[in-house]
Structure formats: C-alpha cells, structure tokens
Amino acid sequence: MKNNHSDSVRNFLINDILLNPQREKNVEFQKRLSFIGRERLEKPFIYVGYTSCSIPAGAKKTYEAILNYLEDHDLNIEVVKGGCNGYCKTEPVVDVQLPGKSRISFKNITHDKVSLFLDDILNNNVPAEMVLGQFKNEIHQKWEGVPYIDEIPYYSHQKRILMENCGITDPVSVAEYIARGGYQSFSDTIMKLTPAQVCDVVEDSMLLGRGGGAFNAGQKWKISLNTISDQKYFICNAVESDPGSYMNRVMMESDPHKLIESILIASYAIGASKAFIFTRSEFSMSIERLKEAIHQAKEYGIIGHNIFDSGVNIDVIVKEGARAFVCGEETALINSIEGKRAMPVSKPPYPAIRGHLNKPTSVNNAETLLSIPLIMKNGKDWFLSLGNKKSKGTKLFTLSGKVKNYGTIEVEMGIPFTDIVEKIGGGMSGKSEFKAIILGINSGSYVTQKTLDTKVDFDDLKKIGSALGSGACVVVDQNSCMLDLAKFFTTFFKNESCGKCIPCREGTARMQEIIDSATRKPEGGKSYQTLERFKGIMQLKGMADVMKDTSLCSLGKSAPNAILNTLANFKNEFDAHVFERKCPAGVCRDLRTYSIDVDLCTGCTACFKKCPVDAIIGAPRQPHFVVQDKCIACNACFEACKFNAVLVE
Amino acid sequence: MDKKLADIFNLFPNKQREDLIPLLQKIQEKEGFLSEDIILAVGRYLDISVNKIYGVATFYDNFRFGPHGKYHIRVCHGTACHVAGSQNLLIELEKQLGIKNGESDKSGMFSLEVVSCIGACGLAPLIDVNGEYYSHLNPQKVRDLLNYFRENHNSIYEE
Numbered sequence: 001m002k003n004n005h006s007d008s009v010r011n012f013l014i015n016d017i018l019l020n021p022q023r024e025k026n027v028e029f030q031k032r033l034s035f036i037g038r039e040r041l042e043k044p045f046i047y048v049g050y051t052s053c054s055i056p057a058g059a060k061k062t063y064e065a066i067l068n069y070l071e072d073h074d075l076n077i078e079v080v081k082g083g084c085n086g087y088c089k090t091e092p093v094v095d096v097q098l099p100g101k102s103r104i105s106f107k108n109i110t111h112d113k114v115s116l117f118l119d120d121i122l123n124n125n126v127p128a129e130m131v132l133g134q135f136k137n138e139i140h141q142k143w144e145g146v147p148y149i150d151e152i153p154y155y156s157h158q159k160r161i162l163m164e165n166c167g168i169t170d171p172v173s174v175a176e177y178i179a180r181g182g183y184q185s186f187s188d189t190i191m192k193l194t195p196a197q198v199c200d201v202v203e204d205s206m207l208l209g210r211g212g213g214a215f216n217a218g219q220k221w222k223i224s225l226n227t228i229s230d231q232k233y234f235i236c237n238a239v240e241s242d243p244g245s246y247m248n249r250v251m252m253e254s255d256p257h258k259l260i261e262s263i264l265i266a267s268y269a270i271g272a273s274k275a276f277i278f279t280r281s282e283f284s285m286s287i288e289r290l291k292e293a294i295h296q297a298k299e300y301g302i303i304g305h306n307i308f309d310s311g312v313n314i315d316v317i318v319k320e321g322a323r324a325f326v327c328g329e330e331t332a333l334i335n336s337i338e339g340k341r342a343m344p345v346s347k348p349p350y351p352a353i354r355g356h357l358n359k360p361t362s363v364n365n366a367e368t369l370l371s372i373p374l375i376m377k378n379g380k381d382w383f384l385s386l387g388n389k390k391s392k393g394t395k396l397f398t399l400s401g402k403v404k405n406y407g408t409i410e411v412e413m414g415i416p417f418t419d420i421v422e423k424i425g426g427g428m429s430g431k432s433e434f435k436a437i438i439l440g441i442n443s444g445s446y447v448t449q450k451t452l453d454t455k456v457d458f459d460d461l462k463k464i465g466s467a468l469g470s471g472a473c474v475v476v477d478q479n480s481c482m483l484d485l486a487k488f489f490t491t492f493f494k495n496e497s498c499g500k501c502i503p504c505r506e507g508t509a510r511m512q513e514i515i516d517s518a519t520r521k522p523e524g525g526k527s528y529q530t531l532e533r534f535k536g537i538m539q540l541k542g543m544a545d546v547m548k549d550t551s552l553c554s555l556g557k558s559a560p561n562a563i564l565n566t567l568a569n570f571k572n573e574f575d576a577h578v579f580e581r582k583c584p585a586g587v588c589r590d591l592r593t594y595s596i597d598v599d600l601c602t603g604c605t606a607c608f609k610k611c612p613v614d615a616i617i618g619a620p621r622q623p624h625f626v627v628q629d630k631c632i633a634c635n636a637c638f639e640a641c642k643f644n645a646v647l648v649e
Numbered sequence: 650m651d652k653k654l655a656d657i658f659n660l661f662p663n664k665q666r667e668d669l670i671p672l673l674q675k676i677q678e679k680e681g682f683l684s685e686d687i688i689l690a691v692g693r694y695l696d697i698s699v700n701k702i703y704g705v706a707t708f709y710d711n712f713r714f715g716p717h718g719k720y721h722i723r724v725c726h727g728t729a730c731h732v733a734g735s736q737n738l739l740i741e742l743e744k745q746l747g748i749k750n751g752e753s754d755k756s757g758m759f760s761l762e763v764v765s766c767i768g769a770c771g772l773a774p775l776i777d778v779n780g781e782y783y784s785h786l787n788p789q790k791v792r793d794l795l796n797y798f799r800e801n802h803n804s805i806y807e808e
Contacts (some may be wrong), residue, residue, distance in 0.1 A: 052769070053772065223698050281674060282767070322670050323711040337672055341704060341705055400771060401729055438728055481665030
C-alpha cells in the first residue's frame, strides 16, 4: 500500500510537475503539491530542528521525549527530523502545525519541557514564554497574539533566499523539495536551454565566486565548456575549513537537495558527466544527508544515465576530505581527490582547462552554486536587482562571538556591517563593547569601529583593505587582545601551510615566531631577545610583501593579511606589547606582572616553594617579594596563595 | 590478511590511486588507527609504494598511527572558541592530564587533540569527547567533567 502511494507520488511529481511546462496553471496539481509540501495538512505535524549543532543543545533528547509522549498518549502525529532555522540561540527548536492553523515555532524546548508544551499546544493553547513566532500563510487561520516569525528583528533584516527551506522542510525528502519548487529549474534547464545558454545567463547575472576569488562563475564555466575533451568534471568545494564558519554545513544538513540541484545545473552547463561534492569527513551528518538525498534523486531519475530522456548523463559523488585547510585551494583539492597530498600546483593551466585527471574541471564554492537554481528560475534580471553595484545576490554569514543573537544569517549584498551587529545580532551581549569583526581567517581582515558602516560588498571591503572572505563573522569585544588573535591566525597558518613553496612555509613560521616573541617574556635574561623582537617587528612588513608576491597559492598570499591588518588598525596594541610589554586586554598570560600585597601576605612560603625560577624572595612569616626580572609569569604563585595576596596586572 | 581488512578492500575493486584516501579512512574507522602492517597491506593491494602512502597519510590531520585513549578529547580551537577562551580550557586539560596536544596518557585513559573548528560556534567554547559535545565550558567545568569520567571509569573497572 505504502509503496503504491509513493510510486503514485513519484509519477505525479515527475510527469505532472517536473516535465510539465503548464504546471503552474493547473489548480488541481497545485493543491496536491501543497499537501506533499506540507503547506496543507490532514493531520498534525511536529518538526524538530535536528542538526549537528542542535544535538549538543539537546535536540536529540527532545526528539526522543516527543516520540515517548506521542506513544504514551497514543497520538498519530508525524514527527520529522528537520534542518536548522539558523538561529542558534533558540535551539532546540520545535515547530508544530495543526490542520488549518498557521505553523508555529517554539524555542528552547529542552526534553523536560516537552510534555508541558505538547499538552498546551495540542489543546490549542499557546505557551507564550516558549514561542518564537508563527509563519505567514494566507490559507491558514492565524494564531492570535503570536508574532510573525519574519517580523522578529533577527529575521526581518535578513533576506532569506538561499535559506528559504532551511528549518522548514524535511531535508531528506525529495518529494517535499519538488513540491516546494525544487528541481524545476533543473528540469526546465535541460529541456529548454543549451549549455552555452546556461553559461550566458549565469555570466550576465554577475554571480561572483563566494570562495574568496570573486571570479564570475559563468565565465569560469565557459572556459570549461569551450575546452574540447571527451570527459569533463565538476567539483563542488564544500570543504569549509575556515574556523568560525559553518554556513555550508548548515545548508548541506538542512537542504541537501538544493545543493544537488545546483550541481546538476552546473554540470550540465559545462558538459560534465561526473560531479564531486568535496566536503570534510567530520561533517558526518552532512555526508549522511547528502548521500541519502543523492539516493532519492537517483530513484526519481534526476541523477544518473539519460536524465528524463534528454540524453544528459550526470553522476554525483560525495568525497570526504581528510582534513587539511589547504584543500580549499582548487588545485590542492583536485590533488586530494586524486589520492595525493593536497598540494597546490602553479596556475596556469587553470583547472578549467586541465584539472582532475588532466581533464577540464570546474571547481566552484558551494555557496556560489546555491544561487544558480534561483537564477535559472527567476531570470538574470531578478538576480541583478538584488544587491548593489557590482556585488549581486545575497551572502551567507556565520555570526558568532560577543553578540546577543548568533547563528547562520543570510543578508542582501550592500547591507552595512552596523546592521549585522546591531539589528540582526541585537547589539553586544552583556557589558561587551564592540571592538572589531573578524571576517574569517582566510581573508585575515577586520571591520573596526571606524569602518563599521562599510557595506557587505566586494569593492567596498577592498577599499578598507579587507575581503569578503569565508563568511565567518566573529564579533570581538574589549576583552580580546588583537595581538593574541594575530598570533592565533599565524599559528594556524604555520600549522596548515602545506610546505611546498618556501615563502609560505618559512614565512608563516617566522611570522609566528615574531608575534610570539612580542607576547612572551624573555626567558632566562637573554638580552639579545629584545633586539630580536624589535628587529622582527621591523621586518614584518617586508616579509609580508615577499609572501604576498611569491607564494604559490592563496593560502600563502593571504597568510600575512592578519598581521598587516592588525598593524594598520590596532597599532596602539602592538606598541603596548612591544614597547611597554603590557597586554591592554589582559589576555596574553606571559605579559602579566605579578606582585605580592604586603598587608595580606602571611609569609607561609607556599609561593616561594612553588616558584620554578626562584623569582620570589622572603623569609618565613615575613611578607614575600617578586623579583620582576626573573618572573616568567607562570601563574604558579597566584594558584598557590591561599590569602589572595598575589596581585596580577 | 585478516578478514576484516579483506572486506574493506573489496569495497574498492578498481584499485585506483584515488581510492587511497577513502580506503585509509575506512580502515581507520574500523581499526581506530593505521598500523604498520595495515599500511603494508594497503601498499600491496593498491600497488603503491609504502613511502607514498605514508607521505599521504602523514600529510592529513585525519590519520593517526597509534591508538586513542579511552576518552578521546578534542578541543575546538576555532576563531569563535578562541575568543570565548578555549586556550584556557586547553591549559587546564594539559595541566590536569599531564599530556600535550596529540598525546595519550600512560594509562591509556585520556588522549588530547586540538582541532581547528568543529563548526558549532554558537556553543563556544566546547570540547568533544568520543563524539559527544560539551558546550559553554570553563576551566572549572572541565575539571568536573574529568573527575566525572575518572569516577565512572573506575566503577566500570571494578565491576
């Protein structure tokens, strides 16, 4: 019975929807679609946000508690493990939709609240303190006194186009995806347009690569398309190893079919019959959901041999990377897929001409690709109307750090960063004062108080010496030391440099040493260390220029950015570390100075015994004293003292 | 060659170079780490020199060549976690366990690893113990967590 039902749904979706150019005019079809897409319901439905970041917040327990509740009360209600709504603070999120009523979203439903909350909502009472908001829908009766979800400040300033299905649909249901308009762009594209026409549309829509290169995606495809070869490949770069960004992971977990549809259109546009999705092996849930989605699409005949009798063959394969930051570089990524060390090779020839197994290969970032189905569906003019000047469309960010609201956000290009912090982020949390936004490690750039009104735009960011970067958007406050962050960045690059070219391998290591020396106390009184420190700082800029000019790939080219930007924007903090040997934010442990309060010290000799460098002098039952020149700021005396007599500055 | 390994090899009938990394990942998933014997066997199967396999395996952070502790602790050190103070967690863990990044303690109970970003920045700072996330930590909570593991471990051991 169930198989018959799913077969009839499949035939309906393929023949009457995907392959039917008149689909929108048929009222009956649209009504059936709205049931498959869960816009209309026959029975109540519960949706639990269930992704790899909501599980630690308690979604798994919530999910189990809901199942138990339904079993205890013998209720026939469908429960779906869903995607992420992008609002991390509200997790675990549970949505409830009753037939004829608007869907309503609840926040922070931990497992202990489940039975209370379900008692209420299933009896048509809304537990006010748990409500996030309700969804707007004309065909349903709205809940009184419940705010609309898109009027909440966190959402109202966003422009959710790519994320339209996130946290709303079942991620691994191809039927639901098609019912909500999915795969229609793909079927229309392969039926009506030639590959060259697809490239033209994308090129004219000015879709620029979101990975960092900001290269026109359509132009890149054209190069691959126009290279004559018996086999071409398409690679979707979803490695996303930049710390602090996880938008692609959210997209893969919450709407894997959208990424697959984008890849199919792109593969068709360059004439590739094999496409890879290259992601990280740690993203186990993304991989699981992508594989399930590919399997479903194959059952529907959307992936595979002779798709919809059009003569087009496309196969999609998920590849798991083995953890190396440099895999984000396209040539390194191709080497990794071929089973070699992920080392970049010099360009040209570009992968678009000679890539995977020496065949033309187009490599695009997952986020870039996600816009493609919408461009094909709504036309290039629609896409050109979004954004400003040369930067079109929307941009995903992972907003985190010291803001009140954090999560994955999607904003229209051209929105100022002030709006991201103040309106979407809801301002700084607690007593924090805004200091800077870190825009990802790979760009190494900051937006500071002075440049906060800069717009999210490729050109505007270039003007202030930044780049759009990976989409990480970490807001830091006065308690963060910028030199400590620069050290964090350089250490990261030093560890992740693949070691192939000398400027990057040596440059990142030396830079790390120099920054480290500025945040550390000289050990054992070697006086030349001071000289080395000053010399190092003086040479930083020259070294950065060499690295930028001569490194093989963008990892080495962008590694010095963090240092240069810190020098340009936070010179006072640099000076405080180098000259005064003080950390204004109090983060750099090694630069703290220790002293002993004479009135509080009882002379118990606890600190005297613990000090590893004999920097504490004093007799028993007499106040002790710290010799500053010997102290290495190891914090041992502070921990040893029972009388709070050790003072740290 | 033992049966488990042969089963994994059968998943890769083409014996191509591009099978190397997925094959090593599969083996590590089953065995826990890559031993010398395994690498020799992989070399024979794929007809790739052992040097090259080591070259690839040591390049990526994913592969390890020794066993993990019973509790494998991964400390997230992404940008958001760093800002939230993951460095202090690491210092506390190193002090409590007496081991450094990438090491296991002598009893084989704990091992420590620093990873660049787990991708749950909203929960920063966090650590991952055997696949389970512990979020919004501070050094005190870390101490409590370790004590909890130690106590539970002992009771299992005594039974």
